[in-house]
Amino acid sequence: MEMNNNEEQFKKTVRRKTIRSFIFFFLFILAAIAGWKWLIVQPEDSGALSPLRKAMHANEKLFSSVYSNSRLAPEYPKTAAVKKVRVNGDIGMDEQYDTTGWKLAVVRFSPVTPVSPDTFYVTLDELKQLPKTEVIFNFKCIEGWSQVTWWGGVRFSDFAKRYRIGTRNNTIPDIQHSEEMAGYAGMITPDETYYVGIDMPSMMHPQTILCYEMNGQPLPMNQGAPLRLIIPVKYGIKHIKRIGTLYFSDSPPPDYWAEQGYDYYAGL
Ligand SMILES: Nc1nc2c(c(=O)[nH]1)N[C@H]1C(S)=C(S)[C@@H](COP(=O)(O)O)O[C@H]1N2
Ligand SMILES: [Mo]
Numbered sequence: 001m002e003m004n005n006n007e008e009q010f011k012k013t014v015r016r017k018t019i020r021s022f023i024f025f026f027l028f029i030l031a032a033i034a035g036w037k038w039l040i041v042q043p044e045d046s047g048a049l050s051p052l053r054k055a056m057h058a059n060e061k062l063f064s065s066v067y068s069n070s071r072l073a074p075e076y077p078k079t080a081a082v083k084k085v086r087v088n089g090d091i092g093m094d095e096q097y098d099t100t101g102w103k104l105a106v107v108r109f110s111p112v113t114p115v116s117p118d119t120f121y122v123t124l125d126e127l128k129q130l131p132k133t134e135v136i137f138n139f140k141c142i143e144g145w146s147q148v149t150w151w152g153g154v155r156f157s158d159f160a161k162r163y164r165i166g167t168r169n170n171t172i173p174d175i176q177h178s179e180e181m182a183g184y185a186g187m188i189t190p191d192e193t194y195y196v197g198i199d200m201p202s203m204m205h206p207q208t209i210l211c212y213e214m215n216g217q218p219l220p221m222n223q224g225a226p227l228r229l230i231i232p233v234k235y236g237i238k239h240i241k242r243i244g245t246l247y248f249s250d251s252p253p254p255d256y257w258a259e260q261g262y263d264y265y266a267g268l
Helices: 002-040 049-064 124-128 156-163
Strands: 104-107 119-122 133-140 145-157 185-187 195-199 207-214 229-232 245-249
Touching: 049 104, 124 145, 133 207, 145 156, 156 207
Parallel strands: 104 245
Antiparallel strands: 104 119, 133 145, 145 207, 185 195, 185 245, 207 229
16 A cells, blocks of 8 residues: 555665664764774873874964964953952962062073073062053963952063063063064072963063052962962963062973973963
């Protein structure tokens, strides 16, 4: 009969399609398992599996090519800043630290080794004589939280121009003349347990500040007193608290979280 024939035909088609779907699904699972097995036996490259590291490098290239110092992180009104600022990360943050004798050690860039690098010291009072810049932005930690926070300090670019640092021949740094500039800045806590390396274009970004105030008050101890970095174009890991030494280099300086496998660039 007509009806029965059609029904048979329909059932056959459904059966065929179901079998085909199962085969595809099975092959997909096999491919996923094989891919995973391949990935986990790959060698490590500075803390991350090599293919993943390669992907991070590709991202880094892409982002540094579209990156520009004219691209600003969104700013907020002071009223939007939280009063209770989260404290995250206490490496190099000894609670007994005596800030009274603190000075920032600045090592001039000496691209030609073994020229002994020249170090000078800057006090907080000297830093405060430079124009104060405030930034209210959405602070983002790689762990997945963010907060609108309000910070005050000296633009790193103002500081670098005043002391003629970060350049080959102690010239006034100008990011337009990249051949004169060091590739990176490195910063270390006084006890040398936390350290970051940051590309100079990001350091010279107009929202990057050497920060000594939070919510209009002196920077609290656990937030990095007496001086920390605020760099809104990067994730929280790069905002080093309690800077002891600042130096420059053409190769990427050691970086605490990059050594644990996080993206060196950590750009937003
Ligand atoms: N010295 C030091 N700086 C540090 C850290 C740290 O452990 N030690 N943690 C980083 C991380 S992961 C984040 S998210 C921010 C947190 O800054 P906050 O404590 O002011 O919120 O500081 C960064 N700077
Ligand atoms: Mo973080």
